Amino acid sequence: MKEHTRSAPGSTSTAAAIQESSRNAVPPQIAISTNELTMAFGHGGARRTIIDAMSFQVRQGEFLCIVGASGCGKTTLLRLLAGLARPTGGSVEFMGQTVLEPARERAIVFQDYGRALLPWRTVGGNIALALETCGVPKDRHDGRIRELAATMGLSHAIDHYPVQLSGGMQQRVQIARCLAQEPTLLLMDEPFGALDAITRQGLQDEVARLALERGTTVVFITHDLEEAIYLGDRVVVLAANPGRIIEDIDIDIPRPRNQLTTREDSRFLAHRHHVYGLMEGH
Amino acid sequence: MTGRFVGVIVPVAILLAWEGLWHIPGARMESLSHPVAVFQALFHGLLDGTILTSTYQTFQAALLGFAIAAILGIVVGVFLGLAPSVERIVGPSIDAMRPVPSVALIPLSLMIFGFGVRMEALVVAFACVWPVLIITVSAVRGIDTELLNVARVLQMTMVDRVRKIILPAALARIAVGLQLALAISLVVAVTVEIVLNPRGLGHGMMSAQQAMRFDQMYAQLLWIGVVGWGLSYLGQAFLDACSPVQRVSRIKGQQ
Numbered sequence: 273m274k275e276h277t278r279s280a281p282g283s284t285s286t287a288a289a290i291q292e293s294s295r296n297a298v299p300p301q302i303a304i305s306t307n308e309l310t311m312a313f314g315h316g317g318a319r320r321t322i323i324d325a326m327s328f329q330v331r332q333g334e335f336l337c338i339v340g341a342s343g344c345g346k347t348t349l350l351r352l353l354a355g356l357a358r359p360t361g362g363s364v365e366f367m368g369q370t371v372l373e374p375a376r377e378r379a380i381v382f383q384d385y386g387r388a389l390l391p392w393r394t395v396g397g398n399i400a401l402a403l404e405t406c407g408v409p410k411d412r413h414d415g416r417i418r419e420l421a422a423t424m425g426l427s428h429a430i431d432h433y434p435v436q437l438s439g440g441m442q443q444r445v446q447i448a449r450c451l452a453q454e455p456t457l458l459l460m461d462e463p464f465g466a467l468d469a470i471t472r473q474g475l476q477d478e479v480a481r482l483a484l485e486r487g488t489t490v491v492f493i494t495h496d497l498e499e500a501i502y503l504g505d506r507v508v509v510l511a512a513n514p515g516r517i518i519e520d521i522d523i524d525i526p527r528p529r530n531q532l533t534t535r536e537d538s539r540f541l542a543h544r545h546h547v548y549g550l551m552e553g554h
Numbered sequence: 555m556t557g558r559f560v561g562v563i564v565p566v567a568i569l570l571a572w573e574g575l576w577h578i579p580g581a582r583m584e585s586l587s588h589p590v591a592v593f594q595a596l597f598h599g600l601l602d603g604t605i606l607t608s609t610y611q612t613f614q615a616a617l618l619g620f621a622i623a624a625i626l627g628i629v630v631g632v633f634l635g636l637a638p639s640v641e642r643i644v645g646p647s648i649d650a651m652r653p654v655p656s657v658a659l660i661p662l663s664l665m666i667f668g669f670g671v672r673m674e675a676l677v678v679a680f681a682c683v684w685p686v687l688i689i690t691v692s693a694v695r696g697i698d699t700e701l702l703n704v705a706r707v708l709q710m711t712m713v714d715r716v717r718k719i720i721l722p723a724a725l726a727r728i729a730v731g732l733q734l735a736l737a738i739s740l741v742v743a744v745t746v747e748i749v750l751n752p753r754g755l756g757h758g759m760m761s762a763q764q765a766m767r768f769d770q771m772y773a774q775l776l777w778i779g780v781v782g783w784g785l786s787y788l789g790q791a792f793l794d795a796c797s798p799v800q801r802v803s804r805i806k807g808q809q
Contacts, residue, residue: 356703374707387700392722401718405708453708 303367303457303489304353304378305329310361311348322348324514325362332456335483335490337504339497341551345515346493347383350461353491354380366457376406379455383462385442389434395421395445396430402452416452423482424448440471447479451486458483460492464499473531476503484527497547501540502529509550519550587768596773604758605777612754613781615671616743619678623735627683628728631690632716635724641691648687656681656742660749670753674746681742682735689731693724729793736789740782 311323322345330336340346351357352364355374364371366378374380382388389398396417403413421427424444434442443463450458460479464472480503483490494500500507501523509519525539534540569589575581576588599605634641659677667673701723705715721728747756755774762770 354707356706374703374709376707376709378707380703380707382700382703384700387698388704390701390719390722401704402708404718405710405714 301332302329302365303332303334304371304491305365306353306362307365308362309349309352309359309364311345311352311357312360321514323352323359324516326515326517327362328508328517328520330489330491332489333487335480335492335503335505336508337492337494337500337506338508338510339494339500339547339551340510340515341512342495343515344510344512346495346510347461349510349515350380350459350491350493354378354459356380376453377455378457378459379450379453380459381443381446381450381461381463383465385439385446385463385466386434388446389442389449391434394431394433395426395437395448398434398445399449399452402449406453420448420452423451424478438471440467440475443467443475447475451482456489458488458490460490462494463492465494465496472499477529477531479503480527480529497551498535498544501525501543501547502531502534507543507547509547511551519547521547584766585768587772591769592772592776595767595769596777599770599773599777605755605774608753608755608758608774609777609781611671612740612743612747612756613785615674615746615751615754616678616739618671618675619743620682620736620739622675622679623682623739624686624732626679627686627731627735628690631687631728632694632720632724634687635691635694636720638695648684652684652688654680657745657749660746664750669751674743674751674753677746678739678742681738685734685738686728686731689734690724690728693727693731694720696727697723725797729797732793733786733789737782737786740778740785744778 306326306328309323309326310321312319312321314320326349328336338346338349348357352359353366353371355364355371355378358372366375371378390401393401399417399420400413403416408416417430418427421430424447426441426444426448429437429441429445434445437445447463463479464475467475476499479490479492482488492500492503497507504523507521507523508517509521510516511518521543523539523543525534525537572586573589575583576586596605634644656677659680660673663673663676667676697720701719702715705719710718743754744756747754747758748760749756751757755778759771759774759778762768762774
């Protein structure tokens with residue numbers, strides 16, 4: 273077994289990870305924070321503010337969901353957090369440092385997996401792309417690829433090309449590639465928006481499990497309020513025109529959550545009513 | 555006759571008519587020669603090696619020029635595709651040079667290199683570089699921004715970005731430019747030989763014409779058609795084999 277050669281967060285068992293993350297939670301360290309983050313496009317009269325002075329903090333190991341209707345700047349916000357775009361005002365800080373450029377520690381799962389995978393590389397090759405650029409020695413690639421593929425349920429598809437896979441499988445490949453970066457922060461931009469309900473629910477549970485096991489901080493963007501409540505430790509609700517935070521809610525539902533029982537839980541339903549009302553009201 | 559071979563009807567009919575015309579008293583034109591003589595001349599030319607030597611010389615210049623153009627066009631094209639600000643500066647100069655007929659460069663090239671393969675290759679390279687360059691620039695521009703974002707998030711080095719993302723993503727379109735350039739290379743090489751360079755198939759045709767050996771002239775013309783087709787076919791096969799995207803679309807097609 274190569275278990276012992278794996279680096280820190282991935283090697284711990286589920287139980288140890290839960291213990292560790294709760295231990296970490298005692299002095300809650302901030303993974304990423306925004307301060308009066310503002311983004312506007314255009315000039316003069318055509319200037320439109322997409323994101324208006326958003327300030328929030330995400331603790332290490334926290335699963336934060338950002339929910340909002342279309343047009344509230346969700347995707348722009350995620351790109352600012354990743355460092356793919358520079359804000360026109362305010363700042364993003366990651367582990368105390370101002371974010372100016374993208375970095376490997378902040379992996380991003382793009383919504384459109386079809387555009388984010390290299391079509392000329394197999395599943396294994398796509399995962400290898402991250403290993404190559406992260407400087408993992410060549411002789412360890414095969415082992416890591418098999419491991420990550422197994423984690424994401426892709427073991428049988430390592431030699432397949434993305435075009436040969438279903439949408440859900442392609443999104444798994446993208447997540448596997450992001451995990452290969454060994455990120456401390458995982459940014460997800462409506463990753464399951466294009467998938468059917470059953471596939472979406474399966475992937476929701478897997479991402480929740482992985483984040484918990486690895487102690488990865490996750491910022492997950494969605495327009496589906498139930499998905500946000502189901503996955504999040506916290507849900508930030510956005511309103512549009514201009515995009516701004518209208519509420520920041522702690523989700524007090526214990527993990528692991530269950531697609532049937534959690535969604536029938538009275539707390540879940542109460543949050544659903546509340547967030548639905550917020551989104552309707554704006 | 556099956557569907558595959560119906561395309562043969564027209565050329566066979568023309569050959570028969572051409573041969574027939576030769577045998578009608580009074581209709582014969584010496585400068586037209588006739589197919590039997592042409593095929594005989596081709597056979598002899600191939601057998602005694604003269605046509606093969608000329609073919610080698612023409613291909614040498616055409617492929618040398620093509621290779622220079624391909625490398626230059628792809629390298630500069632990738633650079634300009636990635637640096638729109640530079641492209642805005644040199645773009646007008648490129649647009650001004652592009653319409654210059656390549657054969658107009660013959661006097662200059664002759665002055666630099668004298669007769670021989672190098673002067674011919676330079677003219678070929680000048681003609682071939684534009685399609686490669688322009689298609690490469692637009693291919694690099696056309697790469698999905700999300701793929702480039704993946705490279706940015708992974709903090710890939712510029713060399714890795716070009717090697718692992720940009721070239722593979724643009725190769726299918728660059729291949730179109732290379733295919734165009736390959737066809738142009740043979741045209742320009744033969745032209746330079748016909749105009750003045752004393753080597754290759756172009757020069758062979760001119761010599762035959764001046765010696766009133768019309769059978770040899772047609773034989774070489776026919777031969778150029780054959781090798782031109784062969785070159786384009788092999789080029790396409792090579793590019794298909796190299797192109798990662800083509801490979802993937804073949805896999806998809808098999809499903």
